[in-house]
Amino acid sequence: MDWWSRLIGGSYAPKTPPPKKATNDxxxxxxxxxxxxxxxxxxxxxxxxxxxxxxxxxxxxxxxxxxxxxxxxxxxxxxxxxxxxxxxxxxxxxxxxxxxxxxxxxxxxxxxxxxxxxxxxxxxxxxxxxxxxxxxxxxxxxxxxxxxxxxxxxxxxxxxxxxxxxxxxxxxxxxxxxxxxxxxxxxxxxxxxxxxxxxxxxxxxxxxxxxxxxxxxxxxxxxxxxxxxxxxxxxxxxxxxxxxxxxxxxxxxxDIPTLMASGLGALYSQLSRELSILHPDATLPAVLAMSDYSTTHARATAESAFSERHQGHMATFLSYLAFWQDVLDHCKSADVRQTLLDHFQILFLQQLLYPSLLQSSDTDAGSSVAVLTYMTTMLESLEHPDLMHMMLAYLLAVDGGNSAKADAVDSPAKPPRSPTTLRRRQSLMLLTAPKDPDDAVEPTLFNLVDLIMNNISSKNSQSVFAALKLTSTLLNRQRSLALGAVLKVQSAKRSSVARTAGALDLELEKFTELVTSLHEHYGLEDAYSGLVDDVRLAIEAQIPFAPPTSQPDPQKDEMAGRYRLSPNDHLLRELRTLLRTFFTNSVDVNLALTQTIISIAQCVELRLDSWLAFDPAIYSFFDESSSPQKAWQTYLDKEEDAAFAALQQAARRPAWSDDDAPMLYQAIKALSLELDDVRTAVPNLDQLILGRKNMLQATSLDAPLISSDPSSSIGSPTQVFFLDVSRPSRGHSRSSSQSSLARGRNKAANIGSAHSASLAGSPAPKQAEDQNLNSSSSVPPTQSIFLPPPPETPSTTDVLMQELTFPSVKAEDGQVTSIAHTNERKASLNHVLTNVVVLQEFVLELVVVLQVRASVLGEKEVKLV
Incomplete structure (x- = not known):
C-alpha cells in the first residue's frame, strides 16, 4: 500500500507497528x-x-x-x-x-x-x-x-x-x-x-x-x-x-572399589590368551620384508596383535586403566585411594594378572607372548607412580632384603590408615585366600624375572622378541626397580681406580674400527650426528635438575655410577649369546636386542666397566718416563706442573688386549670375523650392503630421501638403487615393500646416503665375476631393453636367496651355549645383509653412548685430570 500511495501521489500516514508481546513481563x-x-x-x-x-x-x-x-x-x-x-x-x-x-x-x-x-x-x-x-x-x-x-x-x-x-x-x-x-x-x-x-x-x-x-x-x-x-x-x-x-x-x-577392580579384570580377560605378534603381509615393514621373516604362525588359535578385534579390546582395556590413574589423581581422600590400591593389588594383580603370568609358556607359541606383550603395553601406558610401583614390586618380588632392591623401594611415607580401611583390606584378603594354604603360589617362587629369562632363551623368536621388549621397557620406565631385579647389580664404591680420558679415546677408536670393518661408507658421519641428540636427551633426562643457587645434594651426585654390573649376570649372558648369533637371528629379535643393550648402556647408575668399557683394574701403560721434556715446561710453577702432570696421566692410553677387551667388543669382533668369511664367499658384498642401506633408507619415512656422495661425480645424485627382482623370488616378493625402517627407538637413524647407480651394479657370483655379465654394460644401447638377460646370468633374487652357513657358537669353556646352536646356523644372503645394516647402526650407537655419557657426566664417568 505504501508503494501505491506514493504512485498516485496520495498522502501517506505511517503505519503503527503492532504491540510486542510482553515476554519481559x-x-x-x-x-x-x-x-x-x-x-x-x-x-x-x-x-x-x-x-x-x-x-x-x-x-x-x-x-x-x-x-x-x-x-x-x-x-x-x-x-x-x-x-x-x-x-x-x-x-x-x-x-x-x-x-x-x-x-x-x-x-x-x-x-x-x-x-x-x-x-x-x-x-x-x-x-x-x-x-x-x-x-x-x-x-x-x-x-x-x-x-x-x-x-x-x-x-x-x-x-x-x-x-x-x-x-x-x-x-x-x-x-x-x-x-x-x-x-x-x-x-x-x-x-x-x-x-x-x-x-x-x-x-x-x-x-x-x-x-x-x-x-x-x-x-x-x-x-x-x-x-x-x-x-x-x-x-x-x-x-x-x-x-x-x-x-x-x-x-x-x-562395593565401588570391588566393581572398579573387577571391571578392570573383566576387560583384561577379554584379551586373547594366545597372541601372535607376526606382522601381516599387507603391513610388513621393509626391514623385515628384506629378510627371512615369516608371517605364518604355528598355531591357528593364536590371535593376531594387528587384528581389529584385538586392537579394539586392547584400546578399551587401556582406556579403563587410564581411568584408574585419573581416579587416583583426583581422589582427595587418602583412605579411599589406599582402598582402591588394595583392590587393584588383590583382585587384579594377585587374582588375575599373576596367575596368567604363572600359566604362560612358550611351548604353546602364544601364551607367554601374550602376557609379555600385555605387560609391556601396560607399563608403557602407566604414569601413576603408585600403580606402577605396586605392580612391579609385586610381580618382581621386590623386598627390602637385597640392598639394591632396598634402594629402589624408597617411596615417601604414607599417612596411617583408618580402622575402616584396615578392616576392609583384611576382609578382602580373607575372602580371596585359598582354602588350602599349600595351594598359594607367590612371586617369590616364580616371578616376572623368571618369565623373562625363560623366554629370552626360548627357541621361539616371538617369545624372545616379547621378552626383550619388556626388558627394555622396564629399564626405560622403571629403572629403580629393574636394577637389582632384572639386572643383578652390586654397589660400587668410589675408589682411586677409574676410567681415564685416554682409555675413553682408545675405546672410541676400537669401536669405530668395528663400525668401519662391517662396512665403510661416507654416510657414517651423518648417521652419527643423527644419533647424538637422541642419546644425549635420554641420558640428560636421568639426571635430576638442580637450580644453580641450590646446595649440592651428595645423594644425587653419587647417583651416577653407583652400581656395578657383573659380566656373569644372567641377563647379560643371554644377551651375549643372542649377540653372537646375530646374523642368523630374526631381524625383529635383533632390533629388540640392540634396543635392550642400548637401554642398559644409557643407565647412568650403571658403570660400563668390563662389559662395554675397558676395566680400569687391568690398565697397563707403556713406560713414558724417557719421553723428552718440552722446553716450555721449564717455565711452569709447581701448581701448573702438577696440573699438567695429572692431565698427562689422565690422557695416557692403556695397552689394548683382545683377551681383556670388554665383553660386547669381543662379541662384535667375532661377528666382524664371520662377516669377513662371508665377504670372501661373496666378493661384491660391500656393494650389496650399500644397496641394502639405500633401499631401507628409501622406504623409511623418517630419514631423508636421498643424499648424494660429495666425493663422487659419477651418476645422478638422486638416483636410487633397487635390486633386480624381475624373476620370481621364491616366495620372497616382499623385498620391495614401502614400509618404514623401525628400530623401536624414538627416531630412526640415518643409515646411509645413496651411492651412484654405477657403483651399485648388479651382483654376480664368484665364478661369473670374470665374465663381465652385467646387463647394463653387456647390452648395446640400441638393443631392445625387453630382451631377457643371458641364460647363464643368475638374477639378483637368486643371488640374494643363496644360503650362507655359519659355525655353531661356542662358549668360553668350549661347550655349545644352547641346544638351539648345536648345529651349523644357516640364513640367506638377503637376511644377512639386513642384519649387517642393523649391526653397524647398533655399534655406531654404542660409540655415541660412550662419548655422550662422558660429555654429560664428566668426572663422574671418566677421569679427565
Whole structure:
C-alpha cells in the first residue's frame, strides 16, 4: 500500500507497528507457563484409550517440549523468575516423569530429560539441593535405563549421561548439595557377616544410597560420549570425597572399589590368551620384508596383535586403566585411594594378572607372548607412580632384603590408615585366600624375572622378541626397580681406580674400527650426528635438575655410577649369546636386542666397566718416563706442573688386549670375523650392503630421501638403487615393500646416503665375476631393453636367496651355549645383509653412548685430570 500511495501521489500516514508481546513481563510468562502445565496435567489425567493414544502422545510430546522451552526462556529472562518458582512449588518435573514412564515412549522420555536438564541449568530455586527433585530424577533414570522394559537409542542414553555428568560437576563445585543425592545407610559392621559367610563379593552394595554413582560406574567402560560422561562424572564424585567424611566412609565400605577392580579384570580377560605378534603381509615393514621373516604362525588359535578385534579390546582395556590413574589423581581422600590400591593389588594383580603370568609358556607359541606383550603395553601406558610401583614390586618380588632392591623401594611415607580401611583390606584378603594354604603360589617362587629369562632363551623368536621388549621397557620406565631385579647389580664404591680420558679415546677408536670393518661408507658421519641428540636427551633426562643457587645434594651426585654390573649376570649372558648369533637371528629379535643393550648402556647408575668399557683394574701403560721434556715446561710453577702432570696421566692410553677387551667388543669382533668369511664367499658384498642401506633408507619415512656422495661425480645424485627382482623370488616378493625402517627407538637413524647407480651394479657370483655379465654394460644401447638377460646370468633374487652357513657358537669353556646352536646356523644372503645394516647402526650407537655419557657426566664417568 505504501508503494501505491506514493504512485498516485496520495498522502501517506505511517503505519503503527503492532504491540510486542510482553515476554519481559514475569506475570505474562507465568500465565503462559501455567496454561501449558494445566493442559499437560489434563492430558496425563485422561483415561488411556488405545484408539487415540498416538494423538495423545503427540500432544504430550508437544507440551513437554514447550515446558522445556519455557524454562530455558525463563532462565534467560530478567528476574523475578515466577515460572521457576511455580515449577518448584508444584513439582512440575514429577508430572513430566510420570508422563514419560507411563507412556514408554522414547520421544516423551527425551523431552522429560530435557525438562530436568533445563531445571538443572537454571540454577534457580535450588533444584539440585531439593531431595524430591533428586529422587524424582533418579527414579526416572533408573526405570528407563536399568529396568530393561524401555527401548532407548544411543542418543537418549547419551542425553541421560550428560545430565548426570552435569549434576556431578555441580556437586564438585557445590559440596553442600551432596546430601540431596547421597544418603549413607551403610553399616560397616555388617561386612564381618559377609566375610564369615564367604560371599562372592566384597563390600556392601547400597545402590539406593547413591544411585547417581552406580549409574556412572556401570558405564565407565563404554565408548564414545557415554563413557566420557560417565568417567568424568565419576572423577568429580571421587574428588568430592575430600570434603565429605560420610562419602569417604561410604566408598570405603561399599562395593565401588570391588566393581572398579573387577571391571578392570573383566576387560583384561577379554584379551586373547594366545597372541601372535607376526606382522601381516599387507603391513610388513621393509626391514623385515628384506629378510627371512615369516608371517605364518604355528598355531591357528593364536590371535593376531594387528587384528581389529584385538586392537579394539586392547584400546578399551587401556582406556579403563587410564581411568584408574585419573581416579587416583583426583581422589582427595587418602583412605579411599589406599582402598582402591588394595583392590587393584588383590583382585587384579594377585587374582588375575599373576596367575596368567604363572600359566604362560612358550611351548604353546602364544601364551607367554601374550602376557609379555600385555605387560609391556601396560607399563608403557602407566604414569601413576603408585600403580606402577605396586605392580612391579609385586610381580618382581621386590623386598627390602637385597640392598639394591632396598634402594629402589624408597617411596615417601604414607599417612596411617583408618580402622575402616584396615578392616576392609583384611576382609578382602580373607575372602580371596585359598582354602588350602599349600595351594598359594607367590612371586617369590616364580616371578616376572623368571618369565623373562625363560623366554629370552626360548627357541621361539616371538617369545624372545616379547621378552626383550619388556626388558627394555622396564629399564626405560622403571629403572629403580629393574636394577637389582632384572639386572643383578652390586654397589660400587668410589675408589682411586677409574676410567681415564685416554682409555675413553682408545675405546672410541676400537669401536669405530668395528663400525668401519662391517662396512665403510661416507654416510657414517651423518648417521652419527643423527644419533647424538637422541642419546644425549635420554641420558640428560636421568639426571635430576638442580637450580644453580641450590646446595649440592651428595645423594644425587653419587647417583651416577653407583652400581656395578657383573659380566656373569644372567641377563647379560643371554644377551651375549643372542649377540653372537646375530646374523642368523630374526631381524625383529635383533632390533629388540640392540634396543635392550642400548637401554642398559644409557643407565647412568650403571658403570660400563668390563662389559662395554675397558676395566680400569687391568690398565697397563707403556713406560713414558724417557719421553723428552718440552722446553716450555721449564717455565711452569709447581701448581701448573702438577696440573699438567695429572692431565698427562689422565690422557695416557692403556695397552689394548683382545683377551681383556670388554665383553660386547669381543662379541662384535667375532661377528666382524664371520662377516669377513662371508665377504670372501661373496666378493661384491660391500656393494650389496650399500644397496641394502639405500633401499631401507628409501622406504623409511623418517630419514631423508636421498643424499648424494660429495666425493663422487659419477651418476645422478638422486638416483636410487633397487635390486633386480624381475624373476620370481621364491616366495620372497616382499623385498620391495614401502614400509618404514623401525628400530623401536624414538627416531630412526640415518643409515646411509645413496651411492651412484654405477657403483651399485648388479651382483654376480664368484665364478661369473670374470665374465663381465652385467646387463647394463653387456647390452648395446640400441638393443631392445625387453630382451631377457643371458641364460647363464643368475638374477639378483637368486643371488640374494643363496644360503650362507655359519659355525655353531661356542662358549668360553668350549661347550655349545644352547641346544638351539648345536648345529651349523644357516640364513640367506638377503637376511644377512639386513642384519649387517642393523649391526653397524647398533655399534655406531654404542660409540655415541660412550662419548655422550662422558660429555654429560664428566668426572663422574671418566677421569679427565
Amino acid at each position: 514475569p506475570q505474562v510468562r507465568l500465565a503462559r507457563f501455567k496454561r501449558n502445565h494445566h493442559a499437560l496435567l489434563q492430558l496425563c489425567n485422561r483415561p488411556r484409550n488405545l484408539a487415540n493414544e498416538d494423538s495423545l502422545l503427540q500432544q504430550l510430546h508437544s507440551y513437554l517440549d514447550r515446558t522445556a522451552f519455557f524454562i530455558r526462556e525463563e532462565s534467560r529472562a530478567p528476574a523475578p523468575h515466577l515460572s521457576l518458582q511455580f515449577a518448584s512449588s508444584n513439582q512440575v518435573y514429577a508430572v513430566c516423569a510420570r508422563a514419560a514412564t507411563v507412556s514408554h515412549s522414547e520421544p516423551l522420555i527425551q523431552s522429560s530429560i530435557a525438562v530436568y536438564a533445563a531445571l538443572v541449568d537454571s540454577e534457580e530455586e535450588d533444584f539440585l539441593s531439593s531431595a524430591p527433585f533428586a529422587k524424582s530424577l533418579m527414579r526416572l533414570v533408573r526405570k528407563v535405563v536399568e529396568s530393561g522394559t524401555y527401548l532407548i537409542n544411543v542418543d537418549t542414553e547419551t542425553a541421560i549421561l550428560e545430565l548426570l555428568f552435569t549434576i556431578s560437576a555441580k556437586i564438585r563445585l557445590q559440596p553442600e548439595i551432596l546430601s540431596s543425592w547421597f544418603q549413607s545407610t551403610a553399616k560397616p559392621e555388617l561386612e564381618d557377616v559377609f566375610v564369615k559367610e564367604k560371599k562372592s563379593f566384597v563390600g556392601i552394595a547400597q545402590t539406593d544410597d547413591f544411585p547417581l554413582c552406580y549409574m556412572l560406574i556401570d558405564r565407565v567402560h563404554h565408548e564414545g560420549r557415554i563413557g566420557d560422561f560417565a568417567r568424568t562424572g565419576l572423577l568429580y564424585i571421587f574428588e568430592a570425597t575430600g570434603r565429605s567424611f560420610d562419602l569417604e566412609e561410604w566408598i570405603v565400605s561399599s
